[in-house]
Amino acid sequence: xxxxxxxxxxxxxxxxxxxxxxxxxxxxxxxxxxxxxxxxxxxxxxxxxxxxxxxxxxxxxxxxxxxxxxxxxxxxxxxxxxxxxxxxxxxxxxxxxxxxxxxxxxxxxxxxxxxxxxxxxxxxxxxxxxxxxxxxxxxxxxxxxxxxxxxxxxxxxxxxxxxxxxxxxxxxxxxxxxxxxxxxxxxxxxxxxxxxxxxxxxxxxxxxxxxxxxxxxxxxxxxxxxxxxxxxxxxxxxxxxxxxxxxxxxxxxxxxxxxxxxxxxxxxxxxxxxxxxxxxxxxxxxxxxxxxxxxxxxxxxxxxxxxxxxxxxxxxxxxxxxxxxxxxxxxxxxxxxxxxxxxxxxxxxxxxxxxxxxxxxxxxxxxxxxxxxxxxxxxxxxxxxxxxxxxxxxxxxxxxxxxxxxxxxxxxxxxxxxxxxxxxxxxxxxxxxx
Amino acid sequence: xxxxxxxxxxxxxxxxxxxxxxxxxxxxxxxxxxxxxxxxxxxxxxxxxxxxxxxxxxxxxxxxxxxxxxxxxxxxxxxxxxxxxxxxxxxxxxxxxxxxxxxxxxxxxxxxxxxxxxxxxxxxxxxxxxxxxxxxxxxxxxxxxxxxxxxxxxxxxxxxxxxxxxxxxxxxxxxxxxxxxxxxxxxxxxxxxxxxxxxxxxxxxxxxxxxxxxxxxxxxxxxxxxxxxxxxxxxxxxxxxxxxxxxxxxxxxxxxxxxxxxxxxxxxxxxxxxxxxxxxxxxxxxxxxxxxxxxxxxxxxxxxxxxxxxxxxxxxxxxxxxxxxxxxxxxxxxxxxxxxxxxxxxxxxxxxxxxxxxxxxxxxxxxxx
Numbered sequence: 001x002x003x004x005x006x007x008x009x010x011x012x013x014x015x016x017x018x019x020x021x022x023x024x025x026x027x028x029x030x031x032x033x034x035x036x037x038x039x040x041x042x043x044x045x046x047x048x049x050x051x052x053x054x055x056x057x058x059x060x061x062x063x064x065x066x067x068x069x070x071x072x073x074x075x076x077x078x079x080x081x082x083x084x085x086x087x088x089x090x091x092x093x094x095x096x097x098x099x100x101x102x103x104x105x106x107x108x109x110x111x112x113x114x115x116x117x118x119x120x121x122x123x124x125x126x127x128x129x130x131x132x133x134x135x136x137x138x139x140x141x142x143x144x145x146x147x148x149x150x151x152x153x154x155x156x157x158x159x160x161x162x163x164x165x166x167x168x169x170x171x172x173x174x175x176x177x178x179x180x181x182x183x184x185x186x187x188x189x190x191x192x193x194x195x196x197x198x199x200x201x202x203x204x205x206x207x208x209x210x211x212x213x214x215x216x217x218x219x220x221x222x223x224x225x226x227x228x229x230x231x232x233x234x235x236x237x238x239x240x241x242x243x244x245x246x247x248x249x250x251x252x253x254x255x256x257x258x259x260x261x262x263x264x265x266x267x268x269x270x271x272x273x274x275x276x277x278x279x280x281x282x283x284x285x286x287x288x289x290x291x292x293x294x295x296x297x298x299x300x301x302x303x304x305x306x307x308x309x310x311x312x313x314x315x316x317x318x319x320x321x322x323x324x325x326x327x328x329x330x331x332x333x334x335x336x337x338x339x340x341x342x343x344x345x346x347x348x349x350x351x352x353x354x355x356x357x358x359x360x361x362x363x364x365x366x367x368x369x370x371x372x373x374x375x376x377x378x379x380x381x382x383x384x385x386x387x388x389x390x391x392x393x394x395x396x397x398x399x400x401x402x403x404x405x406x407x408x409x410x411x412x413x414x415x416x417x418x419x420x421x422x423x424x425x426x427x428x429x430x431x432x433x434x
Numbered sequence: 435x436x437x438x439x440x441x442x443x444x445x446x447x448x449x450x451x452x453x454x455x456x457x458x459x460x461x462x463x464x465x466x467x468x469x470x471x472x473x474x475x476x477x478x479x480x481x482x483x484x485x486x487x488x489x490x491x492x493x494x495x496x497x498x499x500x501x502x503x504x505x506x507x508x509x510x511x512x513x514x515x516x517x518x519x520x521x522x523x524x525x526x527x528x529x530x531x532x533x534x535x536x537x538x539x540x541x542x543x544x545x546x547x548x549x550x551x552x553x554x555x556x557x558x559x560x561x562x563x564x565x566x567x568x569x570x571x572x573x574x575x576x577x578x579x580x581x582x583x584x585x586x587x588x589x590x591x592x593x594x595x596x597x598x599x600x601x602x603x604x605x606x607x608x609x610x611x612x613x614x615x616x617x618x619x620x621x622x623x624x625x626x627x628x629x630x631x632x633x634x635x636x637x638x639x640x641x642x643x644x645x646x647x648x649x650x651x652x653x654x655x656x657x658x659x660x661x662x663x664x665x666x667x668x669x670x671x672x673x674x675x676x677x678x679x680x681x682x683x684x685x686x687x688x689x690x691x692x693x694x695x696x697x698x699x700x701x702x703x704x705x706x707x708x709x710x711x712x713x714x715x716x717x718x719x720x721x722x723x724x725x726x727x728x729x730x731x732x733x734x735x736x737x738x739x740x741x742x743x744x745x746x747x748x749x750x751x752x753x754x755x756x757x758x759x760x761x762x763x764x765x766x767x768x769x770x771x772x773x774x775x776x777x778x779x780x781x782x783x784x785x786x787x788x789x790x791x792x793x794x795x796x797x798x799x800x801x802x803x
Contacts, residue, residue, distance in 0.1 A: 264480070312621075
C-alpha cells in the first residue's frame with residue numbers, strides 16, 4: 001500500500017515536472033484609439049459611400065472567397081481585424097515577448113482605421129516553448145477573426161505552431177525565429193525577417209577565429225531548437241576553419257546554477273565559451289563562469305542573449321562578453337518616429353528589452369499592409385479577407401521599406417538574410433564591433 | 435500471505451517482476467561502475483581542482499535540498515501526506531528575503547560618499563540575520579496557514595484527497611506570486627561583503643578554486659539548522675510530542691497531546707526551514723521569481739524519498755546525496771549535463787529497488803501504512 005502510494009506520488013512528480021504551469025494568458029486589449037476622426041481628416045464624404053475599392057470589377061466577392069484555397073475571413077462591422085502574436089511573456093525570457101508586444105501595439109496604432117475597421121493585436125504567452133506554441137496556435141486557429149500572426153518569436157514555439165497555421169491558412173511573419181530548418185520544410189505560410197542561424201553561426205565562428213584569434217572554443221546550447229541549431233552550426237564552421245571544438249554540449253534550461261558543467265569545461269582550457277540560447281541561461285552562465293575556473297574565458301553569446309536584462313543582471317561579470325543582433329536599423333525619419341512613440345508610450349528605448357523591437361514593428365505593419373491590399377468590403381458591410389491570397393501576398397512581398405531596411409521575401413520565406421552585428425559589453429554598455 | 439504459502443510458487447506476473455527488478459538494478463549498477471572506471475581510471479581527463487569545484491557546488495546545493503527535504507519528511511512522518519506546496523513555501527521565503535534586502539539596501543546610514551553607504555553594506559551581518567529571520571518567519575506563517583486552509587479540513591479524507599489539495603495549493607501560490615510580484619526574474623541584492631562569486635581562494639594544481647562566502651554560509655547554516663532540528667525532535671518536549679503523534683495519533687491524543695497543535699507546529703517548523711533554504715538559495719544563486727520553488731521542491735521530494743521518507747537523518751543524507759550526484763554524476767560518468775536529472779532518477783530507482791523504503795527508511799508498522 002505504502003509503496004504503491006509512493007510510486008503514484010513519484011509518477012505524479014514526474015508528470016508535474018514535465019508540465020510547467022501555464023501562466024494565465026494575458027490577452028492584451030488594444031486601447032481604443034482616442035482620435036479616430038483626426039486620423040482621416042481629409043475624408044470629404046462619408047466613407048461608407050464607396051468603400052469597395054479593391055474589388056475587381058465585375059467579379060462577385062463571394063466567388064473570390066469560393067475560389068480561395070482557404071476561404072475568406074469575414075470581419076463583421078464592429079469587429080476588429082486581429083493580428084496574432086505568440087511570444088514568451090512570462091519567465092526569464094519575458095523581455096522578448098513584452099518588447100515584441102509593445103512594438104506591435106504601436107504598429108497597430110499607426111495603422112489606424114481601414115475602411116472603418118480597426119486592427120487589434122492579440123499577444124499571447126507561449127512561454128517560448130513548443131507546447132506553448134502549439135497551444136497558442138490552436139487558440140488563434142479557433143478565432144475566425146485572426147488573419148495573420150506576427151510571430152512566433154522563438155524557433156521552438158514556431159516549429160510547433162507552424163503546421164496548425166498551415167492547415168487553416170494564417171500567414172506567419174516572424175520577427176525573430178531564426179532556426180534555418182523553419183524555411184526548409186516547404187511551408188507556404190511561414191515567413192521571417194531575421195537572418196538565419198546559419199548566417200549567424202557562420203559569422204560568429206568566423207569572427208571568433210579570424211578577428212579574435214580564438215583557437216579552442218567550447219560550445220554550449222540550451223538544447224532547444226534555436227540554441228542547439230545555432231551552436232552546432234557555429235561549432236561546425238569553427239572546426240572547418242581549423243579551430244578546436246573542445247566541447248559541444250547541451251544544458252538544461254531554467255536552472256539557477258551551472259557551475260558543475262562549467263567546471264568540467266574548465267578542464268579543457270578553452271579560449272572562449274560560445275553559447276546558443278537565451279538571456280536567462282546566458283546570465284547564469286556568465287555569472288557562474290567567475291567561480292568555475294573560467295574567469296579569464298570570454299563568453300560569446302548570440303542574439304538570444306542580447307538585451308538590457310543581460311547587462312543589469314550580470315553587472316561586472318558581463319564585461320567583455322560578446323553578443324549579436326540583427327543589423328541595427330539605419331537612422332531614418334521613420335525609425336525616429338517609432339523610437340519616439342515607443343519611448344513616450346512605454347518609458348524606455350526600443351532595443352533595450354530585446355534586439356527585435358524594430359523587426360516586430362515591421363512584421364506587424366507588413367501583415368497589416370498585406371491585409372489592406374487583399375481585403376474588400378462585401379455588400380453586407382463586412383470585410384472579406386481571402387486567406388489564401390493573403391498568404392501568397394505575404395510570401396510575394398517585395399521591396400517593402402520598413403524601419404529595419406528593405407524587405408524582399410525569397411520564395412522559401414526568408415525575407416531578410418543579412419548577417420548580424422556583433423557587440424561587446426564595455427562599461428556596462430553594448431558597443432558594436434563590426 | 436497465507437495463500438502464497440499454500441500454493442506452489444508459479445511464475446506469475448508478481449514473481450516475474452521480482453526477478454526483473456534486481457536484474458535491472460544490477461545492470462544499471464554495472465553500467466555505472468564501468469563508466470566510472472572509464473572516466474576515473476582510463477581517461478583521467480579531470481584533475482583535482484575540477485573535482486573540488488564539483489564537490490563544492492554539490493555540497494552547497496545538497497544542503498539546500500536537505501533543508502527542504504526535511505520539510506517533506508516531517509510532514510509525511512506526521513500526516514502521511516506529501517506536501518507538494520512545500521516548494522512554494524520556499525519560494526515565499528525567498529521573496530521575503532529579497533524584499534528585506536531591497537529594504538536594507540535602500541536605507542542609507544551615511545549620506546556622505548558616493549554612492550551613499552546603505553544599511554545592508556554597513557551592517558552585512560545584521561542584514562543577513564534579519565533576512566533569515568524575516569524569510570523564516572514569513573515562510574513559517576505561510577506553512578501554518580497552508581495547513582489550516584488546505585489540509586486540516588481534509589484530515590479525515592482518503593489519502594489522495596489532501597495530495598490533490600496540495601497540488602492545488604502549489605498552483606495557487608505560484609500564480610498568486612506571479613500576480614503579486616510579476617513574472618519578472620529578479621536578482622538578490624547581496625550585501626557587498628558577501629557578494630555572489632566572492633570568496634576564499636584555494637590554490638590547487640596552480641589553479642584558483644573559489645569557495646564562495648555565500649556557499650559556505652549556505653552549507654554551514656544548513657548543517658547547523660539540521661543539527662538543531664534533530665536535537666529538538668529528539669530532546670525537547672515538542673519533539674517528543676511530534677514523535678508521539680507520528681507513531682499513533684489516537685493514542686497520542688489519549689495521552690493529552692493536542693494533535694492539531696502539534697500538526698500546526700510541524701508545518702511551522704518545516705516552513706521555517708524552507709524559508710531559510712529560500713533565503714540561502716537567493717543569496718547563493720541570486721535568482722528569485724514565482725517559479726523558483728518548483729524545481730528545488732521536486733528535487734527535495736526526491737531526496738526525501740531517497741533517504742527514506744518520514745526519517746529526518748534520511749532526508750539530510752538524501753539531500754546531500756542528490757546534490758552530489760547532480761553535480762558530480764555527469765562528469766564522473768562522462769554523460770552530458772542535459773541528462774543530470776536522468777542520472778539522479780536512475781540512481782534513485784536503483785536504490786529503491788534494493789531498499790524500497792529508502793536509504794535510512796524504517797520498516798513501518800501496518801497501521802502506519
